[in-house]
Amino acid sequence: MNLVSRFLLLALPAVVVITATEAQGSWPRWLAPCEEAGVEGALCGTYDVLENRAATEGRQISLYVVVLPATVQATEPPIFPLAGGPGQAASQVAGFMAQELEPLRSNRDLVFLDQRGTGRSHPLNCPVPGEEASLQEFLVDQPSASFARKCLENQDADVRFYTTHNAVQDLDEIRRALGYEKIDLLGGSYGTRVALHYMRQFPESVRAVAIDGVAPPHTVYAAQFSRAFEATLEAVFKQCANDELCVEQIGDLKSHWQTAMARFDGGPVRTVGMHPLTQQQDTVEITRGLFVDGVRHLLYGLGGWSRAARTIAAAADGDFQPFIERDYYFRRSMAAQLSYGMLLSVSCSESVPFHDEQEIEAATAGTALGDYRVRLIQEACEEWEAGDLPPGWSAPVESDAPVLLLSGAVDPATPSWEAARAAESLSQGLHVVIPNRSHAPTDMECERDVVRAFFEAGTTEGLDTSCLMATQWPAFEPAVASAEPIQVDSDQLTRYVGSYEMQPGFVVAVTLEGTQLMIQAPGEGRMSLRAESSHTFFIAAFGERITFVQDAEGRVEAFSMENGPTAMRVE
Numbered sequence: 001m002n003l004v005s006r007f008l009l010l011a012l013p014a015v016v017v018i019t020a021t022e023a024q025g026s027w028p029r030w031l032a033p034c035e036e037a038g039v040e041g042a043l044c045g046t047y048d049v050l051e052n053r054a055a056t057e058g059r060q061i062s063l064y065v066v067v068l069p070a071t072v073q074a075t076e077p078p079i080f081p082l083a084g085g086p087g088q089a090a091s092q093v094a095g096f097m098a099q100e101l102e103p104l105r106s107n108r109d110l111v112f113l114d115q116r117g118t119g120r121s122h123p124l125n126c127p128v129p130g131e132e133a134s135l136q137e138f139l140v141d142q143p144s145a146s147f148a149r150k151c152l153e154n155q156d157a158d159v160r161f162y163t164t165h166n167a168v169q170d171l172d173e174i175r176r177a178l179g180y181e182k183i184d185l186l187g188g189s190y191g192t193r194v195a196l197h198y199m200r201q202f203p204e205s206v207r208a209v210a211i212d213g214v215a216p217p218h219t220v221y222a223a224q225f226s227r228a229f230e231a232t233l234e235a236v237f238k239q240c241a242n243d244e245l246c247v248e249q250i251g252d253l254k255s256h257w258q259t260a261m262a263r264f265d266g267g268p269v270r271t272v273g274m275h276p277l278t279q280q281q282d283t284v285e286i287t288r289g290l291f292v293d294g295v296r297h298l299l300y301g302l303g304g305w306s307r308a309a310r311t312i313a314a315a316a317d318g319d320f321q322p323f324i325e326r327d328y329y330f331r332r333s334m335a336a337q338l339s340y341g342m343l344l345s346v347s348c349s350e351s352v353p354f355h356d357e358q359e360i361e362a363a364t365a366g367t368a369l370g371d372y373r374v375r376l377i378q379e380a381c382e383e384w385e386a387g388d389l390p391p392g393w394s395a396p397v398e399s400d401a402p403v404l405l406l407s408g409a410v411d412p413a414t415p416s417w418e419a420a421r422a423a424e425s426l427s428q429g430l431h432v433v434i435p436n437r438s439h440a441p442t443d444m445e446c447e448r449d450v451v452r453a454f455f456e457a458g459t460t461e462g463l464d465t466s467c468l469m470a471t472q473w474p475a476f477e478p479a480v481a482s483a484e485p486i487q488v489d490s491d492q493l494t495r496y497v498g499s500y501e502m503q504p505g506f507v508v509a510v511t512l513e514g515t516q517l518m519i520q521a522p523g524e525g526r527m528s529l530r531a532e533s534s535h536t537f538f539i540a541a542f543g544e545r546i547t548f549v550q551d552a553e554g555r556v557e558a559f560s561m562e563n564g565p566t567a568m569r570v571e
Contacts, residue, residue: 047174081097082188087118119339160349162346164194168194182204182207185206185210192414193217228412261292292372302436349387352377353389428459434469488534
């Protein structure tokens with residue numbers, strides 16, 4: 001989840017909390033009150049397991065666990081949120097999920113386990129460029145073979161054992177260590193695959209499962225992106241053609257896309273771009289696959305479709321600066337959030353060995369993205385060490401547990417037809433395809449309420465999903481960024497420096513680097529703020545406007561977002 005996505009999703013009600021002392025109760029000794037989770041009353045700790053779970057002895061690794069105890073009394077099974085990626089850490093979203101699941105917390109615990117290889121659980125991090133590295137160091141095809149080779153050299157781990165198969169065994173050991181008989185699972189994107197495999201290995205321990213953006217075991221890694229993106233792109237073309245403002249400002253978007261694609265007919269595009277942080281000009285090469293995949297990433301949430309349209313139109317005119325700026329920030333954000341080594345361990349063990357050339361050809365032929373992502377991961381995996389998997393690993397998961405499957409009708413990453421196939425072997429599965437929805441929610445409040453109701457009932461029978469069918473495609477948004485940002489006096493900029501709290505535990509830092517105002521959210525890289533006036537700025541990566549708010553005495557007390565919440569200054 002990127003910086004702006006977090007901002008826009010955090011306008012949520014306050015959470016009822018209990019103190020750390022009250023929460024301690026009879027919890028195991030390896031858990032203790034902590035502040036790093038960002039939620040009052042949280043317990044954190046590490047639990048040691050064998051790196052090679054098939055062995056009886058050998059090296060152990062520490063798994064990091066965050067528990068948010070029930071705010072009254074835990075009378076219902078706990079919920080285990082499972083992170084995406086692969087490579088994201090569940091603990092990073094503890095504060096956010098505490099808000100999302102707030103009504104359920106009175107009688108159930110929330111448990112966040114950083115999957116082995118992520119977060120604070122022996123992370124398989126890879127060397128990545130510093131934020132002020134040259135643009136070309138960021139604008140490269142990734143993960144490449146050279147990237148994987150350097151990453152492997154950086155590991156103090158046997159990367160063969162950082163697979164989903166081992167991770168779900170870790171998960172069940174944590175369940176038993178905490179004394180839970182049954183648990184609920186809540187997974188998104190790659191987290192849905194973890195949930196499905198857990199259901200297969202430990203069916204008696206599952207009460208109910210909600211999975212969103214389903215990536216089932218049978219999926220051919222990355223190949224499904226190509227067809228899914230084509231469907232998403234066609235939907236965007238249609239939406240622009242039916243939106244008066246988009247037609248007025250963009251014109252024929254499909255024609256612009258064809259023109260942009262034609263610019264790569266002779267190979268990579270060489271262009272001059274400006275570094276978003278250093279403001280230095282540099283000549284860079286952009287490959288066709290890099291550009292297409294960058295546009296695909298913009299469409300993970302339909303809130304980004306306006307930016308995608310503007311990026312395409314600019315590229316058609318030979319201006320790749322909007323793409324360069326957005327892709328730079330996207331890659332820095334991913335580097336901050338993902339353990340790429342864990343992503344490689346999962347992909348090289350669980351996906352690449354199951355690649356079938358005929359399936360790849362059928363899934364990618366004639367698409368804009370083609371087999372770009374598939375070939376990249378295949379080449380990277382030639383440098384990585386793959387782990388072993390049990391027989392039947394990629395077979396559909398069969399289960400009688402209640403399962404809610406949510407899919408976006410225009411998801412460019414986990415298309416709805418993959419979830420439909422997974423649902424066929426889930427006897428109590430309910431698959432809901434949400435119109436006007438991509439990989440990320442369009443109507444966050446509705447989806448949150450449906451998931452809450454599902455967990456409260458513990459069944460899909462009678463579940464009211466009608467609000468999901470009313471999801472609307474966002475209207476086209478014109479760019480808010482000024483063509484020529486103004487200069488603001490450094491003394492004025494200094495007044496904005498400080499920490500601003502979006503929600504309990506989620507604190508955004510505003511800093512001044514020379515004459516450049518910067519903003520940074522937890523787990524994200526810095527982003528530059530460009531001035532439209534002495535108190536109004538926009539985030540360069542997204543064109544999202546923020547306004548600093550002063551009190552009657554002129555003291556800066558908060559900043560507000562045009563499409564999001566207000567962040568109060570805390571220091």
